[in-house]
Amino acid sequence: MKRKKASNRWLRPTIAIAGVLLLLFIGVKISTVIYEKYMNPDRTSSAEGGSYQTLPEIDIGPVTTKKSTTAQNTVPTGKETEQTQQTEQTGQSGRTPVWDTEYTGALEVDYTRLPGRRILTGEDFGYALYKSPHDANKDGIDDQTQFVMGAKEFLARNPQYDSRAYYQGGYPFERDGELKGVCTDVISFAFLAAGYDLKALIDADMQAHPENYINYSENFDLNMNFRRVRNQYCFFMQHADILTTDLTDREAWQPGDIVVFGNVHASQAHIALVSTRRAEDGVPYVLHLASRGQTLFEEDYLTTCQVNKPILAHFRYNGYNGE
16 A cells, blocks of 8 residues: 555656646647737748748740840750850850859858859840839839839848848838848838838728738738738739739749739748849849848749749739829
């Protein structure tokens, strides 16, 4: 009997400790679910601390340009012509090539950009450059051009991806010498540079037309509404030109266009701005903030999108200002 009582003496403390640990585990799980559902503006970074995998490049067919040439001429060994050699030196446009000097090699995350790439633009492929008929801030620079300039200015400040970053007033600002933000901030600052307050526009549109927005009543916050991918997507669906998602139509993808990736209904989405630079196959790079540790913000990304984030929509904003 004494031996049985001695063994029972450890049973209650063991059960109590197990119960406390179980409650802590449940509490952490509930907190994580609440954060992901109500507080996180978008879930762009992966569970591996922000790094993301890349998919094999999609076969988007041969490049076609107005000059009926390819970005890279394929010539059998030993049959290179003088014209081919000249093209390799100057590019299709005849311009002296500019080489990528920003790539330094080792990065904290996996990028699609590689060293030794020649910097190409639509001019190299004979593509006409689209310019917006609007100049919202009356500075002599069209909106489409200024969207790219504004995105580059924001990214030049080396923002660090942090979905927990919250700011009174909505727009991110530096705290303790560090700027933190998410992918939607690239779009917001691009628009701000052109004279559009995307925060005010989206807030007003959400209140006037809640039926157009996904999960309208979920955690309505004026400092966060315009920073959610799903809300930017719904706004552009109503107030921007909806363009092709077909990457074989290279010329349709113009600097300053907006691209949404993934599933906005599940809040597993990403958003980026088309840049001026293009890859060797004519597909443009994008300007975006995708993950923690990112050091290059202009990437050859459209054909190597994040896992489970295919291209969902392609927009061009043409001057809607709340009227």
